Amino acid sequence: MKNLLDRMPNVLLLGPGPNGVAPSTYQALSRPTLGHMDPTFISVMDGIKEGLLTLFNTKNHLTVPLSGTGSLGMEAAFVNVVEKGDKVLILQNGVFGTRMVDVASRLGADVTELAFEWGKPLDMDMVAGQLKKDGYKIVAMVYAETSTGVKNQCEEVSKLLKGKDSLFLVDVVTALGGIPVKVDEWGIDICYGGSQKCLSCPPGVAPITFSDRAFEAIANRKSKVPNWYLDMTMLAKYWEGHTRVYHHTAPINMLYGFYQAIYNILEEGVENVHNRHQAALDALTEALGEMGFHMLVEKPYRLPMLSAVTVPEGVNEAALRGALLNDYAIEIGAGLGALAGKIIRIGLMGYNAQIHNVQILAKAMKEILAK
Numbered sequence: 001m002k003n004l005l006d007r008m009p010n011v012l013l014l015g016p017g018p019n020g021v022a023p024s025t026y027q028a029l030s031r032p033t034l035g036h037m038d039p040t041f042i043s044v045m046d047g048i049k050e051g052l053l054t055l056f057n058t059k060n061h062l063t064v065p066l067s068g069t070g071s072l073g074m075e076a077a078f079v080n081v082v083e084k085g086d087k088v089l090i091l092q093n094g095v096f097g098t099r100m101v102d103v104a105s106r107l108g109a110d111v112t113e114l115a116f117e118w119g120k121p122l123d124m125d126m127v128a129g130q131l132k133k134d135g136y137k138i139v140a141m142v143y144a145e146t147s148t149g150v151k152n153q154c155e156e157v158s159k160l161l162k163g164k165d166s167l168f169l170v171d172v173v174t175a176l177g178g179i180p181v182k183v184d185e186w187g188i189d190i191c192y193g194g195s196q197k198c199l200s201c202p203p204g205v206a207p208i209t210f211s212d213r214a215f216e217a218i219a220n221r222k223s224k225v226p227n228w229y230l231d232m233t234m235l236a237k238y239w240e241g242h243t244r245v246y247h248h249t250a251p252i253n254m255l256y257g258f259y260q261a262i263y264n265i266l267e268e269g270v271e272n273v274h275n276r277h278q279a280a281l282d283a284l285t286e287a288l289g290e291m292g293f294h295m296l297v298e299k300p301y302r303l304p305m306l307s308a309v310t311v312p313e314g315v316n317e318a319a320l321r322g323a324l325l326n327d328y329a330i331e332i333g334a335g336l337g338a339l340a341g342k343i344i345r346i347g348l349m350g351y352n353a354q355i356h357n358v359q360i361l362a363k364a365m366k367e368i369l370a371k
């Protein structure tokens, strides 16, 4: 029988994710599987929680990795705090903002979607005006909008929410590990990420953190959390305390990988990792400019780890992406939604946020465009 894994190509992942994984993390994934209540494994669980406190910049005791991808983080964030009829404001300027609207609506929330042009930041006057109009139980936004490459104004929104009762819910799937995420300083109540972007682990883990205020809101719900698997009151007993209560079988080896990925960031130094992302973006901006490509997003709002790039007249973006993958084993991303066919998306995330990867990509693009 043919083993499909024998011929796995080694693709340089420079798209919107998944992204590069360090050799040490691949090695960690293949360590012996232990029982999920084994004290050695529990010490790894505790190590992950401790590392996440640093990455999220929080003291929240309920800070854990969920067994699933970033979308599960989004589900968990909303399902724990939303009850039918709750007023939820979602600031939307991309695909993942629209996904938030869908998730919250399915839970029966009374959703107000404040939509902004894709590729542009939030209009803060409109946000301030909307917050004056009504009181919301939850105000939600995506910090790093992967579909457009926009860094949204998380800190500014947090200032508008100061002193209000609203819970502040933020998606940092693409941000975490690439730019600072200051959960406590910015008063974020619920914040989730994903393993496969700047954290440089394969997909499958979604770190999440809840403030005491958010946990209190869960404890005071009128109805039970409608999703058994994601009920944080139960998950907390699995992840916290001297005696752990079985909830589900944690994906042991994925968590070894996740532990190693966090370890690698802390070893390099969080700030150094952020600076490496910015240096890679600077190199990319210069290289693309030489080829006549331009960034979609205005400089102050550009994400270092994900660039939305407008394609010059006469260049077929699908053919370019195809040639990069087929002839050079380099993956970049396409535009989504309204931006499909108009942009390409280049990710320089985590382990792959390196200037030499920019040079490899630029050389390949030049050769393809010269044909």
Ligand SMILES: Cc1ncc(COP(=O)(O)O)c(C=O)c1O
Binding pocket: 016, 017, 069, 070, 071, 072, 074, 096, 142, 144, 145, 146, 147, 171, 172, 173, 174, 194, 203
């Ligand atoms: C900002 C953002 N949120 C949520 C998700 C969903 O994560 P996943 O695809 O891991 O489920 C993504 C994935 O790209 C994302 O970029």
